Amino acid sequence: MDWSHFTPWSSLIGGCVLGVAASALILLNGRILGVCGILASVLRRDSAELPWRLSLLAGLVVAPWLLHALAGMWPAQLQLPAPRVPASWPRLAIAGVLVGTGTRYANGCTSGHGICGLARLSPRSAVATFAFMASGFGTVFVMNHLLFIG
Amino acid sequence: MASSPSSTATQVLTAFAIGLTFGVGLLLAGMTDPGKVLAFLDLVGPWDPSLAFVMGGAIGVAFLAFRHAVRRPRALLGAAMQLPTLRAITPRLVLGSLTFGIGWGLAGYCPAPAIVNLGVGQPQAVVFTLAMLAGTALFDALERIAPQRWIVRVPAKTAETH
Numbered sequence: 001m002d003w004s005h006f007t008p009w010s011s012l013i014g015g016c017v018l019g020v021a022a023s024a025l026i027l028l029n030g031r032i033l034g035v036c037g038i039l040a041s042v043l044r045r046d047s048a049e050l051p052w053r054l055s056l057l058a059g060l061v062v063a064p065w066l067l068h069a070l071a072g073m074w075p076a077q078l079q080l081p082a083p084r085v086p087a088s089w090p091r092l093a094i095a096g097v098l099v100g101t102g103t104r105y106a107n108g109c110t111s112g113h114g115i116c117g118l119a120r121l122s123p124r125s126a127v128a129t130f131a132f133m134a135s136g137f138g139t140v141f142v143m144n145h146l147l148f149i150g
Numbered sequence: 151m152a153s154s155p156s157s158t159a160t161q162v163l164t165a166f167a168i169g170l171t172f173g174v175g176l177l178l179a180g181m182t183d184p185g186k187v188l189a190f191l192d193l194v195g196p197w198d199p200s201l202a203f204v205m206g207g208a209i210g211v212a213f214l215a216f217r218h219a220v221r222r223p224r225a226l227l228g229a230a231m232q233l234p235t236l237r238a239i240t241p242r243l244v245l246g247s248l249t250f251g252i253g254w255g256l257a258g259y260c261p262a263p264a265i266v267n268l269g270v271g272q273p274q275a276v277v278f279t280l281a282m283l284a285g286t287a288l289f290d291a292l293e294r295i296a297p298q299r300w301i302v303r304v305p306a307k308t309a310e311t312h
Contacts, residue, residue, distance in 0.1 A: 002189055002196035007180055008203050014179025015204035019211025021172035027215055029161050030225030030232050033172065035262035040286045051157035052165035059169020060262060061269040066170060067177050080177060083267065084185025085274040087257040096278040098253030099261065100285020101292075105246025107236065110260040111172075113247070114205060119212035120220075120233070127239050132251035139255025140191040150188070150195075 005081075022115050025056075034112025035060070036103040086150070106132070154230040161227050173266045179204040182266050184258025184274075191255050253285075 022033040029052065038053045067080070087095065103109040106128050108117060113132075117125020144150030155161070180186045180200055189198035222231055254260050259267075259278050267275030 002198040005186060005189060005198045005200070007200045011179045011200040011203040012207045014175045014177070014181070015207025016211050017175030017178060018172060018204065018208040019215075021168045021175060022208065022212045023215030024171070025165070025168050026212075026219045026225070026231075026233075027222075028164050028168075028226050029156065030219075030227075030229040031156070032232070032234065033168070035172075035265065036282075036286075039261060039265070039283070040289075043283060043286055044290070049156055051162045055162045056165040056169035056172075057265060059166040059171070060173040060265045063170050063173020063177060063266050064182075064269040067174055080180075081183065083183040083272070085258070085272070086185055086188065087274070089274075089277060092257050092259075092274055092277045093281045095253040095257035095259065096264075096281020097285040097288065098249050098256070099259070099278075100253075100282035100287075101289045102246045102249030102251070102253060102285075103261065104286055104289035105242050106250055107234075107243070107246070109250060109262075110254075111262055115208045115212055116216070117234075118205075119209045120216045121213075122234065124234075124236060124239055124243060128243055128247040131244050131247035132254060135248040135251030136191045136255040137193055139252045140188055141194060143255070144192055145194055150192070 018111075018115060019119070022111070022119070026116070032112055032116045034108050034116060036099075036109040037107070037112055040104055102132075154224065154228060156229045158227070161229065164227065172262065173269070175208075176263050176266050179207075181260075182263040184263075187258040187260075187263075188255070191258075 025031050025033045031052075033056075038056060041049060042053050042057065071080075085092075099109070106113065108125065108128060110132075113122075113125040113128040118129060140150065176182050181204060186198060187201065189196065190201040219225075219231060220233060225231055250260075257274075257278060259275070261282060264275045264278045264282065268279060
């Protein structure tokens with residue numbers, strides 16, 4: 001266990017915020033909050049759905065600024081740690097291609113299948129989530145404990 | 151459908167607020183920190199189980215909303231309720247998800263956190279996102295060469311919009 005980085009409370013609260021956002025999109029706009037699908041359809045320029053999708057993506061991009069503006073209001077010990085990015089450039093590129101292609105074949109990613117799908121009790125999404133979790137765990141195991149390149 | 155527009159000004163503004171909320175949630179949860187994601191995926195190493203709490207919180211809240219949503223023909227702002235209609239568990243679903251998981255495990259980014267990190271101009275997120283868009287384009291190209299490989303043909307209209 002890595003107790004020094006374990007953040008049960010902020011992760012639980014953050015998770016609930018994700019749930020609120022997914023709930024708002026289905027109840028207000030009648031759409032599933034699946035980020036890779038939204039991104040892919042922007043690339044394809046689907047007409048009627050394009051404005052709200054671009055708008056949602058813009059919200060994602062602006063989020064760190066909002067949090068940064070708010071962060072001045074709470075004490076230093078509650079500040080978010082700086083992100084750690086251990087992957088090399090080639091590995092980032094390969095990973096991106098695999099994520100882009102894989103999520104299209106799967107029709108969903110962590111948000112669409114992992115949050116919305118599981119919340120709908122969809123067996124399809126349960127299979128997808130189990131599969132990407134399993135290969136995620138497997139990949140990290142191979143990198144860190146067999147190849148020692150983590 | 152003209153009778154149920156999905157991009158009225160209100161819906162577009164709502165989508166912005168929802169994207170903003172989702173991004174803040176990812177930041178608070180630690181999902182935008184690839185090192186933290188990789189620590190979660192490393193069961194054998196110094197394991198950080200935080201992300202299980204993220205999924206638990208998110209699914210718990212959204213479960214209530216979807217229970218209500220399935221009973222409504224229309225969303226509150228007027229658009230038709232679009233819930234996924236695909237039910238089949240196909241090789242395409244499983245192989246796609248396995249591929250996604252490998253990419254997730256290699257770098258620690260899934261799509262939404264990478265886009266959030268674009269907001270702070272994180273160069274690694276830029277490279278990852280460009281590669282992810284290339285991967286999406288690769289899928290489109292593969293679909294033209296070998297359409298619906300690993301699947302029973304599903305009309306585009308009923309495909310899941312994740």
